[in-house]
Amino acid sequence: MLATVEPRTLQEMHARKVAADRRGEEAALRLVTSSLKPAAPPLPATPTGDIVLGRADTGGNIGIDLQALIEGRLLVQGASGSGKSWTLRRLLEQTAGRVQQVVIDPEGEFSSLAESYGHLRVDAHHLDAAAMATLAHRVREHRLSILVDFSDLDREGQMIAIAALFGALIDSPPEHWNSTIVAVDEAHLFAPFGGHSSAPASVRNASIAAVTDLMSRGRKRGLAGILATQRLNRLSKSVISEAHNYLIGLNTLDLDIRRAAETIGWDARRAFDRLPMLKPGEFVAVGSAFSRSPAVTHVGPVQTQHRGAAPTLAAPAPLDANAAARLLDLEHLAGVSAADAETRAAAAMAPGLKAVRGFIRDPAFATAGKAWGALLPLAPEGATVAELAAFLEVPAQDLAAGLALLDAQGVLEFTGEGATRAVRVEEHIAKELRP
Known part of the structure; x- marks a missing residue:
């Protein structure tokens, strides 16, 4: 026997179904509309009014929250030519004078920064590991900004110096725990992932541990690591995992794009569409120091000379082959090479x-x-x-x-x-x- 349903009840059920269908249509319309025209990411206000990283592609400035930057650290990543060293220089210029800075310069590109902002420039090849550690203790004690030039050290020497310097910065007594930015260009040289280094295992492990400590234990000691690297898969994962702020630039390799997408919270399709198309100086900014959601940023200009830029296009010297040979003194070079070959052959003998x-x-x-x-x-x-x-x-x-x-x-x-x-x-x- 079938139960009877009151007509009023049937009318109410029909009305509810019509309303539900209408809500479903509206939700579908919103979904289609949002896919056609994505909403602009929210932009943070510039915290201090004059610390600016650059401009967003949707308009407005991308500011730097200095306190969030120090507490969350930062990783700048982009392929060669993406402008990561330029971006690092911009960050250092914008924060110079507001916070103590220790700049690690592996290629000698940042000397003009030291000259313009009063940083003491230190040639690392003049100091052994013990002296480097003493230097670090004194830098923290006296709150001095320095630039350490590593360009005259070989790779093993650079790693030894980094281990000593960072270890001493971290182990300084609590009374010297002042906020300090520690900026490292080409960070993958000091904390390589896997076998991307020819240095002895003991040296490599000590250097990786020192950079990892900077990004982890260093936070409670006021040390804010700002690392720049060409490829995420060349930098130790233990170092990457400690950064809470990211600036991701041009990437073209599939593996790098996927890693970058995971880092900034983009889906793979969007990352493959956007990251290979970024121009030099364009970075996706993510993290509490910049924006609550990924925002493509055009990094602003720098005041000091940027020596890492590629040379400008220039025509070759207008010389014929004979003049070029005389200028290069090829006959002398050939004679020297022959003598060297004889010496090398003799050295190779039993x-x-x-x-x-x-x-x-x-x-x-x-x-x-x-x-x-x-x-x-x-x-x-x-x-x-x-x-x-x-x-x-x-x-x-x-x-x-x-x-x-x-x-x-x-x-x-x-x-x-x-x-x-x-x-x-x-x-x-x-x-x-x-x-």
């Missing part, structure tokens, strides 16, 4: 062959051969040096050089002095050679 080669090429070799041929039949008695010179009809000084060459091989014995000086074949050699 030690025994090197000794024989040196013995034969000695200027006194011919006289030594004559002396040996005369002394061997006289063994074990020998002869005076004067008699030998007269017999061979060679000058005394030439004979002396020949005998010295044989003596260096340990085959002769000498007795007496002056005119009575005599020489003979060494006794045990004479016995071995005697028939």
